[in-house]
Amino acid sequence: MGPGKIRGVLSPVVTPFTADLAPDPERFVRHCRWLLSQDVGLAVFGTNSEANSLSLDERVELLDRLVEGGIDPARMMPGTGCCALTDSVRLTAHAVKAGCAGVLMLPPFYYKGVTDEGLFRSFAEVIERVGDRRLRVYLYHIPPVAQVAITLGLIERLLKAYPDTVAGIKDSSGDWNNTKAVLDAFAASGFDVFPGSETFLLAGMRGGGAGCISATANVNPGPIARLAATWQAADADQQQQRLDAVRTIMQGYVMIPALKAAIARWSGDAAWSTVRPPLVALAPEQSADLVRKLEAVRFDMPGLRG
Amino acid sequence: MGPGKIRGVLSPVVTPFTADLAPDPERFVRHCRWLLSQDVGLAVFGTNSEANSLSLDERVELLDRLVEGGIDPARMMPGTGCCALTDSVRLTAHAVKAGCAGVLMLPPFYYKGVTDEGLFRSFAEVIERVGDRRLRVYLYHIPPVAQVAITLGLIERLLKAYPDTVAGIKDSSGDWNNTKAVLDAFAASGFDVFPGSETFLLAGMRGGGAGCISATANVNPGPIARLAATWQAADADQQQQRLDAVRTIMQGYVMIPALKAAIARWSGDAAWSTVRPPLVALAPEQSADLVRKLEAVRFDMPGLRG
Secondary structure: OOOOOOOOOEEEEOOOOOOOOOHHHHHHHHHHHHHOOOOOOOOOOOOOHHHHOHHHHHHHHHHHHHOOOOOOHHEEOOOOOOOOOHHHHHHHHHHHHOOOOOOOEEEOOOOOOOOOHHHHHHHHHHHHHOOOOOOOEEEEEEEEEEEEOOOHHHHHHHHOOOOEEEEEEEEEEOOHHHHHHHHHHHHHHEEEEEEEEEHHHHHHHHHOOOOOHHHHHHHHHHHHHHHHHOOOOOOOHHEEEEEHHHHHHHOOOHHHHHHHHHOOOOHHHHHHHHOOOOOOOOOHHHHHHHHHHHHHHOOOOOOOOO | OOOOOOOOEEEEOOOOOOOOEEEEEHHHHHHHHHHHHHEEEOOOOOOHHHHHEEEEEEHHHHHHHHHHOOOOOOEEOOOOOOOOOOHHHHHHHHHHOOOOOOOOOOOOOOOOOOHHHEEEEEEEEEHHHHOOOOOOEEEOOOOHHHOOOOOOHHHHHHHOOOOEEEEEEEEOOOOOHHHHHHHHHHHHHHHEEOOOOOOHHHHHHHOOOOEEEOOHHOOOOOHHHHHOOOOOOHHHHHHHHHHHHHHHHOOOOOHHHHHHHHHHHHHOOOOHOOOOOOOOOHHHHHHHHHHHHHHHHEEEOOOOOO
16 A cells, blocks of 8 residues: 555545536535545545536536635545546546546446457556656446446556556446455555445455445445444444445435435435436435435434534 | 438548547548538437547537538538536537537436436437527437437427427437337338438338438448438349448448548548547458458449549
């Protein structure tokens, strides 16, 4: 582990929208501040951030607003991987200049069945064009959504070509066998592996992982961060079970609207439930059902109601 | 069929790049001019245009350069559907202001498993925000790539809400049963159905289709346009067979690099073979093999060489 590398638990921060579907920087800064208070870092512009429903300019503007709002960029790992090479370069360069700890980079995800050679060239072009020694790239493997995978062979090639830049991976395959293979192959050399869900947090830490980057860290940050910090404690398995109970409830709904419904409820701020198309907010009866289930496991978001 | 609606054969025009991977407007204008000379319209910024590897600004700039280059926008149907609502609105509005005959609109394609309700809201928001009576939207159904489908139910809802705006569909499912179902349901009411390949051109015309929008119209435009114009002629089935022979050869390779390799060969301009990552150009032996196979069926691109 290099000094100052970002580790532990990060949240792909949900992006609030105003009633006319514009990004809402004030609520965004406030939620980031709360997450930091829970010891959770900020993987802004992730899948669960609806980042791919935001234009490049909207993402640049939101990042600027976070920094202006006093949010420490050393606690940020913004998503910067776009379909278009030129977009990925622009957003990545902006994140580096803002002082972000790293960037989480999707492969270009429109064209399917592309080769590792093509993906290597994509990442290499971004790294070369940004051309900044401060850049730390975390590869984003999320085949259920991107439908374009980051293979072990690709990681190996990128690490060989850019050992000081390629810093880790978020593995959102949902397949522990893949996460374990990546851990076994690369973790010992200082490559930071973040499972894409706290479901694999304890197993990941035991296997040499760096933490996790998880949607539900938006709503259950404190307990997830606590397990990451105390995974060697005697109660680690019980902690994991409690995290799983909340996660299981959330997974009974479409994740992004469910996260926003929970934040709306526990912040007392109904505006949080707004999503951008193609997503659709939970129906009122779904929200009520979700809240009931969460209350039944004594779920809380302490300190959220500012 | 409304007066002046764009019909017949269109090509998702391949986008040329310079050696440093920047879009090359001069070669782009030249190729568009050649396609028009072959009676093929311009579905610029399609899948085969590597449009999703271009930033919004690059697409806006290329469209402007086409118009400045004297290319008739009434022969254009640019792709304007992006992941981000705000991007789709901006590009669509720009295309309408430029006088384009219509736009070909992908659904937002990052988030998977979205509902028809969410997709309806996506298209509706773009139509409402562009707010221009001249707008003609062609829906783009390409589930093998976008992994997000345009269902018959969604078409019906959009047609009901925006009967003067929702003008047709490109069906790149590769599934004739789907194309036939769309034709049977909507063609009689003036909804223009374009199969996404000339493989289904004759069957489509016989079923009330409007033409086709096909990758291979980049390299074999004249013969494809001729079948669209003469599909009721006695030799239509033989024409279809000759088109299929060329298409089958092209499909033996990754389509976009193969199109560019053929253009490079028949234009005598090797620079055409450049693609943007994540795509990779054909290896020299693959290009040579492709050319040999095309020559064996007396393939030609008349008038392409300056």
